[in-house]
Amino acid sequence: MSRERRFAPSKLPSIGFVLVALVHLGLVGFLVWGFEQPPLDRVWELGHALKLGKLETLTPRDKNLLRATLERHPGLAESLLTQGKVGIISAHDRGRLETAAATVLRSADATLPCNMQVEARSAEQSSKVHVEVSGSGWQRRLLLSRTGSVEVAFPSIRPAADIIEVRFTRGDSAVDARTAGVHLGFRCGGKAGHE
Numbered sequence: 001m002s003r004e005r006r007f008a009p010s011k012l013p014s015i016g017f018v019l020v021a022l023v024h025l026g027l028v029g030f031l032v033w034g035f036e037q038p039p040l041d042r043v044w045e046l047g048h049a050l051k052l053g054k055l056e057t058l059t060p061r062d063k064n065l066l067r068a069t070l071e072r073h074p075g076l077a078e079s080l081l082t083q084g085k086v087g088i089i090s091a092h093d094r095g096r097l098e099t100a101a102a103t104v105l106r107s108a109d110a111t112l113p114c115n116m117q118v119e120a121r122s123a124e125q126s127s128k129v130h131v132e133v134s135g136s137g138w139q140r141r142l143l144l145s146r147t148g149s150v151e152v153a154f155p156s157i158r159p160a161a162d163i164i165e166v167r168f169t170r171g172d173s174a175v176d177a178r179t180a181g182v183h184l185g186f187r188c189g190g191k192a193g194h195e
Contacts, residue, residue, distance in 0.1 A: 040076075043069045047080050053091030055101045063163055067136065070161040077107040077161040085110035085185045086154075095184050097177040102123045102184060104164040106135075112190025118142065118166070119149035121181040130173050135164040144168075 049055035070076055072165050081087045083109040091098040131142040133152050141152045168175040
């Protein structure tokens with residue numbers, strides 16, 4: 001091998017260049033990871049937005065984040081509820097909804113069986129309201145007269161806390177729970193309460 005060939009420039013980058021590039025790539029990855037919002041911080045934001053009525057329903061991504069965080073931190077459900085083991089985490093006044101839809105949280109420690117009573121006191125002379133209640137892996141459809149009530153039993157299929165959404169429709173359009181005068185009440189293990 002000739003001397004010129006031995007010292008000819010290589011087409012591959014040097015080891016020093018590769019190390020510097022890897023350090024910069026690691027730094028960028030670390031900064032991206034560091035600027036992500038922690039899950040518990042996002043859950044607290046969601047809880048406050050729901051309670052203040054700034055947020056009526058959770059997006060599928062936020063719902064999945066809340067479910068995962070509740071599974072990781074079992075005591076979080078009691079922190080989000082103002083009292084009891086099951087209740088409304090959307091804006092409400094002693095069970096009377098202040099948003100068009102409602103988000104309900106049932107703690108894993110809620111004494112079974114748990115039921116929710118949906119009551120309407122509307123001045124409107126219109127048709128009946130369809131109530132859709134859904135949780136993790138279950139869904140119920142109920143029919144509510146303008147001044148009546150219906151009751152739904154929550155299934156006891158999950159050991160973790162459950163996020164339950166309650167939506168109201170009349171025909172093809174959504175019904176605002178505020179104007180329909182909707183009240184939600186809960187009874188778990190034989191004890192009744194608004195929340």
